[in-house]
Structures are given as C-alpha cells and as structure tokens.
Amino acid sequence: MSKIYVVGIGPGAYDQMTGRAIRALEESDAIIGYTVYVDLVKDHFADKEFMTTPMKKEVDRCVLAFEEAKKGKTVSMICSGDAGVYGMAGLMYEVGTDYPEVELEIIPGVTAATGGAAVLGAPLIHDFCLISLSDLLTPWEKIEARLLGASQADFVICLYNPSSRKRHDYLQKACDLMMQYKSPETVCGIVANIAREGEISKVMTLKELRDTQVDMFTTVFVGNSQTQEIGGKMVTPRGYRR
Amino acid sequence: MSKIYVVGIGPGAYDQMTGRAIRALEESDAIIGYTVYVDLVKDHFADKEFMTTPMKKEVDRCVLAFEEAKKGKTVSMICSGDAGVYGMAGLMYEVGTDYPEVELEIIPGVTAATGGAAVLGAPLIHDFCLISLSDLLTPWEKIEARLLGASQADFVICLYNPSSRKRHDYLQKACDLMMQYKSPETVCGIVANIAREGEISKVMTLKELRDTQVDMFTTVFVGNSQTQEIGGKMVTPRGYRR
Numbered sequence: 001m002s003k004i005y006v007v008g009i010g011p012g013a014y015d016q017m018t019g020r021a022i023r024a025l026e027e028s029d030a031i032i033g034y035t036v037y038v039d040l041v042k043d044h045f046a047d048k049e050f051m052t053t054p055m056k057k058e059v060d061r062c063v064l065a066f067e068e069a070k071k072g073k074t075v076s077m078i079c080s081g082d083a084g085v086y087g088m089a090g091l092m093y094e095v096g097t098d099y100p101e102v103e104l105e106i107i108p109g110v111t112a113a114t115g116g117a118a119v120l121g122a123p124l125i126h127d128f129c130l131i132s133l134s135d136l137l138t139p140w141e142k143i144e145a146r147l148l149g150a151s152q153a154d155f156v157i158c159l160y161n162p163s164s165r166k167r168h169d170y171l172q173k174a175c176d177l178m179m180q181y182k183s184p185e186t187v188c189g190i191v192a193n194i195a196r197e198g199e200i201s202k203v204m205t206l207k208e209l210r211d212t213q214v215d216m217f218t219t220v221f222v223g224n225s226q227t228q229e230i231g232g233k234m235v236t237p238r239g240y241r242r
Numbered sequence: 243m244s245k246i247y248v249v250g251i252g253p254g255a256y257d258q259m260t261g262r263a264i265r266a267l268e269e270s271d272a273i274i275g276y277t278v279y280v281d282l283v284k285d286h287f288a289d290k291e292f293m294t295t296p297m298k299k300e301v302d303r304c305v306l307a308f309e310e311a312k313k314g315k316t317v318s319m320i321c322s323g324d325a326g327v328y329g330m331a332g333l334m335y336e337v338g339t340d341y342p343e344v345e346l347e348i349i350p351g352v353t354a355a356t357g358g359a360a361v362l363g364a365p366l367i368h369d370f371c372l373i374s375l376s377d378l379l380t381p382w383e384k385i386e387a388r389l390l391g392a393s394q395a396d397f398v399i400c401l402y403n404p405s406s407r408k409r410h411d412y413l414q415k416a417c418d419l420m421m422q423y424k425s426p427e428t429v430c431g432i433v434a435n436i437a438r439e440g441e442i443s444k445v446m447t448l449k450e451l452r453d454t455q456v457d458m459f460t461t462v463f464v465g466n467s468q469t470q471e472i473g474g475k476m477v478t479p480r481g482y483r484r
Contacts, residue, residue: 008356015261018252018352022261082352084359086480090367093477100473106360108352110260110324114250117326118348125332126380127388129371129397137481138368142396146369149395153388155371231342235335238328239379 002069002102006089008082008109012195013040016115021107025076032065033078041078049073058088062095069102082111086132086160113158116191116219119201121233123189123221128156133163133170147174151181156227156236159220163213171220175210178222182206187223189234190214203234244311244344248331250324250351254437255282258357263349267318274307275320283320291315300330304337311344324353328374328402355400358433358461361443363475365431365463370398375405375412389416393423398469398478401462405455413462417452420464424448429465431476432456445476 005024010016025031025045031038035052042050051068053061065077079087089106096104117124129150135143150157157178162171178186184207191201192215204212206222214220227236247266252258267273267287273280277294284292293310295303307319321329331348338346359366371392377385392399399420404413420428426449433443434457446454448464456462469478 010260015265016350018260019257019264023257082356082359084356084364084366086367087364089360089364090477090479093364093472093475094479097472106364108253108258108356108360110350110352111356114324114326114350114353117324118331118350122326122331122335122348124326125328127371127373129369129392131369139482142482146395146397149391150371150397153391154384155388155392230335230339233335235332237332237336240381240384241379 002072003074003105004065004069004092004102005076005105005107006083006092007076007078007107008084008087008111009037009041009078009080010110010195011081011112011115014044016110016195018107018109021109024107027074028076029073030068031076031078032061032068034061037078037080058091059095062088062091065092066095066099066102070099081115082109084108085111085113085130112160112194112219115194116221119191119194119199120189120203120221121230121235123223123227123234123236124156124158125236125238126156126224128158130158130160132160133167133174134161135167144177147177148180151178154224156224157222159222161216162218162220164216171214172210175206179206179210182222183225186225187227187229187234189221190218192218194219203229203232244314245316245347246307246311246334246344247318247347247349248325248334249318249320249349250326250329250353251279251283251320251322252352252437253323253354253357256286258352258437260349260351263351266349269316270318271315272310273318273320274303274310276303279320279322300333301337304330304333307334308337308341308344312341323357324351326350327353327355327372354402354436354461357436358463361433361436361441362431362445362463363472363477365465365469365476365478366398366400367478367480368398368466370400372400372402374402375409375416376403377409386419389419390422393420396466398466399464401464403458404460404462406458413456414452417448421448421452424464425467429469429471429476431463432460434460436461445471445474
C-alpha cells in the first residue's frame with residue numbers, strides 16, 4: 001500500500017521537528033509542500049525529490065501528493081507548525097476519498113500557538129482558543145461571534161492570520177470586539193517569525209495591541225483576566241484559586 | 243547566569259521530542275519532573291542526575307529546580323506534551339520571581355491536543371478551544387460558561403482532564419451542556435495513551451460520548467457543525483464555504 005506522511009515541521013524547521021517527523025522525511029522518496037516550507041528543510045534531506053506548489057493551490061498540492069504516491073513512492077506532505085492546525089491534514093483526508101489505495105499518517109508538530117507562547121513566556125497555561133481572522137473560507141460574522149463568545153467566557157485567545165494586505169484593519173476590529181468583555185489593560189503579546197531569523201516578540205496591553213500593526217507572519221496572544229506581566233514575560237496562572 | 247530549560251517532551255516521549263528539546267536535556271546536569279515523565283526519558287539520558295516529585299507537588303518541584311540551578315547546575319524541568327499548555331512554564335515564572343539570578347528558557351513540544359488530533363485524523367483544522375474539566379483550581383461555573391460559550395460559537399472543543407476518580411460524571415455533565423448548542427450527532431473522538439503503549443482511539447457522536455466512560459489519560463475532541471467522519475477518521479474542513 002502506498003503511503004503519505006502529512007508532517008508538521010514545527011515553527012522554525014529542522015531544530016523544532018520531532019524525531020518522528022525527521023524519520024518520516026528520511027523514509028520518503030518525495031517531499032511536497034508550499035515553496036517556503038520546502039526551502040526550510042531542503043538542505044537537511046538533500047537526496048530527496050522536492051516538489052512545490054504556490055499558496056492558495058492547496059487542492060492541487062494534495063492531488064499531486066496522491067498521484068506521486070500512486071506511482072509507488074513514499075511521500076511526505078509538509079506543513080509549517082502542525083499539519084492538523086489550519087494545515088493540510090483535513091484537506092488530505094477529503095481529497096483522499098478518491099484514492100482509497102493510499103494510506104495517510106499524520107505526524108504532529110509544534111504549532112505557532114505553543115511555539116510563540118514559549119517565546120512570550122507562558123500565556124497559554126489555562127483554557128484557550130485559537131481563532132483565525134482570515135475570512136477567506138469563513139464568514140466574518142462567525143469570526144465575530146467567536147471573538148465575542150471567547151472573550152465573554154474569559155478564554156486566553158490566540159489569533160492566527162491576524163492581518164494581510166487586504167485585511168489590514170482586522171486586528172483592530174477584533175480588539176474592539178474583545179474589549180466589549182476584556183479590560184483594555186488585559187496583558188497581550190505578539191510574536192513574529194517564531195523560531196526563524198528575525199524573531200521578535202513584545203508584551204503589551206490590549207489597548208496598545210489595538211493600535212499595533214502586525215503582518216501575516218505574526219501570532220497574537222490575548223490574555224485572560226488573570227494573565228500578568230512578570231519580568232517582561234506574559235504569564236497566565238493555572239487557575240483562579242491561589 | 244544559571245539556566246533552567248522548561249521542556250515539553252511531547253505526548254509519547256523520545257520519538258515525539260523536538261531536536262531542540264533533546265539538545266536541552268543533553269546540555270543539562272539535572273533533569274527534574276513528575277515521576278511518570280522522568281521514567282519516559284530516563285533511558286535516553288543515562289548520565290544525568292534525575293530528581294522527581296509526586297503529583298500535586300508542583301510548587302515544590304519548581305523550588306527544587308531553582309535551588310539546583312542556584313548551585314550552578316544547568317537544569318531541565320520536563321513536562322509531558324507542551325510545558326506551556328496546562329504545564330509548568332507559568333508556575334516556573336511565578337516561583338522564579340524569588341530567583342532573579344536564574345534564567346528560564348521554555349522549549350515547546352507537541353501537546354496532547356495536536357498529538358491526539360493526528361491519531362483521530364484532522365479534528366482541529368479550524369478554530370478550536372482547549373478546556374480542562376478539572377475544577378481543582380477553577381470554579382465549575384467558569385468551566386460551564388466556557389463550555390456553553392464555545393459551543394454556541396461553534397468551536398471545535400478539545401477537553402483535557404475529562405475525568406478522574408472524584409469527577410467521574412464531569413464528561414457527562416459537559417456533554418449535556420454542549421448539547422444545548424451542538425447537535426447530538428456532532429462527530430466526536432477520544433484518544434487515550436497518545437503515542438504510548440496502549441494507545442486507543444474511537445470516533446463517535448456527541449450523544450454516544452455522553453455515555454462513554456473515559457479515564458484521566460484520555461483527551462476528548464468534540465467537532466464543530468462541519469466536522470465529518472471520513473473513513474473512520476474525524477475531519478474538520480478548513481471553513482464554511484465549499
């Protein structure tokens with residue numbers, strides 16, 4: 001039976017990959033992914049065949065992987081972070097219904113939420129939500145309802161895709177919504193280029209976050225009512241009882 | 243300056259650790275953790291000094307780590323999964339205010355949510371929440387508000403600590419709350435002993451989950467309105483537009 005590994009390579013590539021992920025890539029004949037991620041691992045697996053497809057061509061990328069596997073190759077489909085968090089794992093199962101002869105194995109990795117959290121300190125110690133601000137496949141009303149619901153229930157909130165050229169004011173809109181329930185003094189943090197060259201992070205209040213410009217390589221963290229700044233780090237306690 | 247690494251070893255220990263986590267343990271003189279986690283890595287780092295403290299002695303464990311570091315040792319404090327998700331990273335910063343001469347570095351790992359998701363298929367592809375059902379440090383009313391808010395906003399929900407001897411009916415209570423907004427036919431999944439001996443997983447409906455007994459080593463996944471079962475796997479699509 002042909003096999004495809006769907007592999008999360010972690011936020012910063014080689015050093016953040018798990019042993020199991022490295023082993024899967026070593027076992028593979030072909031490694032497929034979005035150009036940027038393939039470049040992150042290429043040097044470490046020099047004898048492999050590499051194939052890339054551009055952004056927004058995710059279905060094509062899945063079909064390519066299954067077609068290569070059908071030829072008898074062992075294939076790794078790589079994703080940054082974890083393949084199961086806003087990644088390719090779901091689409092691979094959906095496309096895979098046309099390829100019942102190919103087996104899928106998902107190999108987890110460190111996602112931007114926990115990779116970024118480690119840079120900021122410990123913002124995600126207690127209950128948290130991940131919300132993507134991209135409205136490409138999700139109606140904005142749904143995103144809005146989630147921001148409000150999560151804020152009202154005092155979750156720590158981690159925002160993926162906080163901005164893009166077309167959505168430059170989405171983070172501001174999101175902050176205004178969250179401030180309906182969260183204090184403007186809520187401790188927040190941003191991390192860009194997690195575990196890569198140019199990594200930067202900053203701890204600030206929700207009010208300050210509202211007026212901060214971030215790019216699409218930034219992950220945003222909004223604390224709960226208990227989150228504190230301790231020595232420049234963003235730290236959420238384990239609970240509400242001390 | 244003395245240094246402590248706070249290291250997430252991933253769900254199943256050695257093969258699920260990142261390169262960076264392995265390097266931190268190799269650089270350390272002493273490795274400290276809850277007995278069960280220390281046993282998971284011990285054989286791979288045979289020349290290290292190991293120290294353990296039992297469950298519920300988390301503050302003592304942190305103090306032990308700082309006291310050892312004060313002696314000039316490089317110390318790794320290990321946690322299963324990710325140290326920043328219901329882990330020791332937060333408490334280390336809190337206790338660390340008494341030890342300004344010790345530097346902390348958090349090393350992320352694969353948490354049970356993404357490790358378990360990979361076993362079940364791709365349940366966490368879209369916005370999701372992590373909620374712990376343990377009311378040891380969090381009032382139950384807060385947990386209840388989160389279950390309701392997250393269900394109403396159609397999040398995928400991942401439950402940590404779904405059960406214990408004292409809380410044997412908490413998962414049932416949580417399912418009843420979620421069914422106020424989620425269909426009883428919502429696709430759900432459970433995974434026990436992720437990436438360890440005895441790993442088991444099962445996909446079922448929310449109605450079936452309600453009447454399922456799980457133990458404290460189980461992670462529970464409750465889908466959103468779009469989550470499907472595909473070939474025995476639990477798969478959430480990337481959005482709401484097809």
